[in-house]
Amino acid sequence: MFGDMVAFDRVVGSPEFTAASIGALYGVAAESVRICPFERVLTVKVSMPRPGASSGAPGDRDVYGSQQHFPLADLEV
Amino acid sequence: MTRRDDDARGGEVRFLSLCGMLGYGYPQASLARGLAARPAFIGVDAGSTDPGPYYLGSGRSFVSAMQVERDLEPALCAARRLGIPLVVGSAGGSGARPHLEATVEQVRKLAARHELHFRLAVIPADLEPDTLLEALRDGRVQPCGPAGELTAERVRACTHLVGQMGTGPLVRALDGGADVVLAARCCDTAIFAALPILRGCDPALALHLAKIAECGALCARPAAANDALVGILRHDHFVVEPANPARRCTPESVAMHSLYEQPDPTCFHEPEGTVDLSACTFEPCGERGVRVAGTRLVPPERPTIKVEGAALRGYRAVAVAGVRDPAVIAHLDAIEHAVRASVADALAPAAEPAEYSLRFLRYGLDGVLGHLEPAAAAPPTEVGLVLEAVAATQELADTALALARSTALHQHFPGRKTTAGNLAFPFSPSDLRGGPVYEFAVYHLMAVAEPDALFPVTFQEV
Numbered sequence: 024m025f026g027d028m029v030a031f032d033r034v035v036g037s038p039e040f041t042a043a044s045i046g047a048l049y050g051v052a053a054e055s056v057r058i059c060p061f062e063r064v065l066t067v068k069v070s071m072p073r074p075g076a077s078s079g080a081p082g083d084r085d086v087y088g089s090q091q092h093f094p095l096a097d098l099e100v
Numbered sequence: 101m102t103r104r105d106d107d108a109r110g111g112e113v114r115f116l117s118l119c120g121m122l123g124y125g126y127p128q129a130s131l132a133r134g135l136a137a138r139p140a141f142i143g144v145d146a147g148s149t150d151p152g153p154y155y156l157g158s159g160r161s162f163v164s165a166m167q168v169e170r171d172l173e174p175a176l177c178a179a180r181r182l183g184i185p186l187v188v189g190s191a192g193g194s195g196a197r198p199h200l201e202a203t204v205e206q207v208r209k210l211a212a213r214h215e216l217h218f219r220l221a222v223i224p225a226d227l228e229p230d231t232l233l234e235a236l237r238d239g240r241v242q243p244c245g246p247a248g249e250l251t252a253e254r255v256r257a258c259t260h261l262v263g264q265m266g267t268g269p270l271v272r273a274l275d276g277g278a279d280v281v282l283a284a285r286c287c288d289t290a291i292f293a294a295l296p297i298l299r300g301c302d303p304a305l306a307l308h309l310a311k312i313a314e315c316g317a318l319c320a321r322p323a324a325a326n327d328a329l330v331g332i333l334r335h336d337h338f339v340v341e342p343a344n345p346a347r348r349c350t351p352e353s354v355a356m357h358s359l360y361e362q363p364d365p366t367c368f369h370e371p372e373g374t375v376d377l378s379a380c381t382f383e384p385c386g387e388r389g390v391r392v393a394g395t396r397l398v399p400p401e402r403p404t405i406k407v408e409g410a411a412l413r414g415y416r417a418v419a420v421a422g423v424r425d426p427a428v429i430a431h432l433d434a435i436e437h438a439v440r441a442s443v444a445d446a447l448a449p450a451a452e453p454a455e456y457s458l459r460f461l462r463y464g465l466d467g468v469l470g471h472l473e474p475a476a477a478a479p480p481t482e483v484g485l486v487l488e489a490v491a492a493t494q495e496l497a498d499t500a501l502a503l504a505r506s507t508a509l510h511q512h513f514p515g516r517k518t519t520a521g522n523l524a525f526p527f528s529p530s531d532l533r534g535g536p537v538y539e540f541a542v543y544h545l546m547a548v549a550e551p552d553a554l555f556p557v558t559f560q561e562v
Contacts, residue, residue, distance in 0.1 A: 049472065055246070061365040063382075064356045070363035072246035075470075079152025080539035081413055081457060081490045086152040090468045097474070 025065045035060050035067055037100035048094045050074050069095060113296045113333045115139045116343065120316035120325030122146035122171050122188060123163025127344060130317075130328040134343035135178055137330045140299075142179050143291045144171070145314045146203065147190025149408060149540070157259050157410030157538030159198035165206065173210050176280070180216050185274060187281045187291050194408075195225050195285025196260035203282055211562045220560045221278030223269045225262040225285035227554065229255050232407060232546060240547040244406055247543040254541040258409030261542060265405070266371030267303075268552035270294035276559055284555075285408065288314035289370050296333050304397035307375050309338040311368060312357050319357040320347040320388075341389035348388035355382045371405060371551060374398040405551045409542030415494040416534030417501035421508075421523035423483040428522045429465075430479065431513040435522065436460045438511050443503045456491035456500045485523065490537055501531055 025031040034040050042056035049056075049071060057070045076082040085091055116134035119126040122144045134142075148162070155162045172188075179186035192199020204222055211218070232255050235241050241250050255261070262285040271294045273281045283291070292310035297303050309331050312319050317327035320342040328343035340349050358365040358377050366378040376396040385391040423429055439460075444453050463484035466473035487508065489501035509521045548554065 057363045059364050059366075061355075061359060063365075064352050064359075066356065066359060068359050068363060068365065074472075077153075077247075077540050077543075078149075079154060081537055082459070083152075084461070084468060084470055087150055091472075093469065094472050094474075 028065065031060075031062070031065045031067070034100050039098065039100045044098065045069060045095060046071070048098060111300060111335060113140050113299055113301055115292060115295070115313070115331050115333075116142045117292060117313040117316055117329045117331065118142060118144040118171065118175055119328060120145065120314070120318055121148065121163070123167035124316075124326040125167065125171060126316070126326055126328050128174060130343040131174055131178065133345070134328045134330055135182065137343070139184060139330070141185040141187055141295050142175050143187040143189070143313070144175065145190060145288050145291055146188050147193045147195050147199070147285065149194075151193075153410035153538040153540045154536075155199075156194035156196060156262070156408060156540075157412060158536060159194075159196060159260065161199060161202060162193035165202070168203070169206060169210070172206060176207065176210050176216065177214055180214075180218060180279070185279055185281060185295065187270065187274075187283070187294065189270075189283045189286040189288065189291035191282050191284055194260070194262070195264075195283075196262050197224060197226050197284075198260075200224055200282065200284040207280060207282060208562060216562070218279035218562050219277050220562045221273035221276065221281045221557055222560065223265065223273060223281070223283040223286075223555050223557050225265055225283070225555055227261045227263050227407060229258070229261060231554070232261060232542070235546045235548065242545045244543050244545050247540070250542060250544050254411065255409070257411035257541050259412060259538070261407065261409040263405045263407050263546070263551075263554050264371075265555040266290050266551065267294045267297050268371075269555035269557055271298045272552070273557045273559075274298050276557065278559065280562075287370055292331065301333050302336070303372055304375060304395040305336075305338050305392075306333055307370055307372060307397065308377065308380070308392065308395040309333055309340065311375070312340055312354065315357070315360065317342045317344065317347055318360070319354050320349050321353050322347060323353070337391050337393035339385050339389050339391050341386070345388070349390040351382035351384060351390055354390040354392060355380075371400070371403065372397065373400045402547050403549065403551045404545045404547050405554065407542055407544050407546050408540065410538040411541035413537045413539045414490045414492055415497045416537045417489045417494075417497040418532045418534050419487040419501060419505045419525070419530050420527070420532075421485045421487070421505075421525050421530070423485055423523060424481070425518070425522070426479065427515050427517065428513070429483050431515070432460075432462060432465070432483065432485075434513055435508060435511045438513075439504050439507045442507045442511075443500060446503050447500065451491070451496055451500075456489055456496055458500060458504055459486075459488040459490075461486040461488065488534075494533065494535070498531065498533065505530060
């Protein structure tokens with residue numbers, strides 16, 4: 024989520040902000056990364072299948088998947 | 101309720117959504133204010149798969165009975181007092197038979213306590229494995245997201261199998277004069293869209309409003325899943341407003357909700373079809389409400405029901421310990437390596453390494469992200485270590501964990517200065533029995549000619 028349109032446009036338009044680069048960050052195939060900009064609320068939603076175990080299955084680290092966004096937050100654009 | 105929205109025509113349906121999850125709580129004052137808006141019904145979502153497969157697998161509730169009773173009691177009494185329906189969906193948390201039965205029992209108990217009499221509709225969602233197996237053979241089953249291909253083995257491994265009903269069965273219940281509807285596993289939207297659809301409201305608007313309302317005041321600011329929301333459905337738009345005057349909805353906060361739990365903000369899918377939000381407008385309505393218009397519904401190519409099931413994967417034991425010694429922290433990898441070898445040796449030949457799994461979660465290092473965590477610039481001051489064993493039996497899990505824990509406590513490593521112990525245990529006993537571990541084995545879409553027929557409605561006079 025962005026504070027202004029300038030930041031939103033910069034990230035969404037950045038050559039670094041792609042399914043391939045995001046997929047590489049999480050170790051998932053680029054084809055499985057979905058990027059959906061929602062300009063109305065200056066937000067872009069990135070979705071991907073869980074890289075590891077399904078929610079709550081043995082080996083899962085994050086049942087709600089709620090703390091996995093940091094690699095994306097750290098992406099340089 | 102704000103009086104500034106004067107666009108009232110006939111056919112308006114108002115309702116109150118108690119909170120985002122039955123059992124999360126809501127302020128009594130919000131219930132009172134919500135009731136003052138003269139709702140046509142009270143609805144509440146009682147379940148979710150968000151907390152993982154344990155609850156569906158085990159038949160247990162995600163929230164405590166005490167929490168559920170606290171939330172249900174005032175709402176049930178209020179609904180009876182006003183003579184309006186109370187609709188509860190995904191009863192018991194996961195909406196399988198034991199969950200539904202627990203809720204029915206709670207409602208009956210509350211009815212007896214307050215001497216309430218009403219028509220109760222109960223709608224189970226359990227599916228016979230054969231129903232799903234036949235669909236599988238016919239090629240009528242698809243994964244829901246990246247769930248993998250379904251096999252007969254996975255179907256048979258499930259402890260419970262439920263289908264997620266749409267509005268149809270709830271409409272039947274309400275049409276049959278139900279005062280209280282207890283639906284097992286159902287789409288969150290069905291809880292709030294059923295009565296409006298029965299009364300002839302636009303299904304697209306009804307489903308969109310329902311999608312927002314099912315989360316309580318999550319679309320408000322400050323957001324709250326444990327507070328109430330009032331929904332007003334009209335001919336060509338709807339209005340949402342939090343019951344609590346300390347909260348307000350804004351066009352952005354409501355539009356933002358389109359991103360909730362779905363990858364694409366322009367649409368979401370229900371059994372009734374694809375709800376298209378791409379042309380929606382969000383405008384302020386009064387001081388704390390938002391008016392939404394422009395939602396469209398695209399009917400499905402063929403009727404489909406989402407099916408859920410969880411299978412037992414083993415039993416868990418856990419130990420939690422703190423590590424403060426920098427030398428231990430520096431050697432955690434080596435210690436883990438040695439512990440694994442030691443445990444394998446100690447358990448053989450009674451148990452092979454394949455029969456149990458050990459996990460070392462190092463909070464402060466990489467517990468949350470695992471290998472995705474970039475290397476830290478400096479080591480942490482302390483690490484919270486969680487040791488976990490999962491095995492085919494509870495006894496083996498307990499044993500593997502006990503061996504791992506005692507070995508880790510006393511494990512030697514280069515540069516070790518104290519033999520008092522590598523770990524600080526906050527509890528005695530240090531080992532906690534975790535019980536059964538489940539995994540979602542079925543999370544698929546089943547195409548079926550008459551989905552509503554899978555969810556029979558029965559009426560009882562309480």
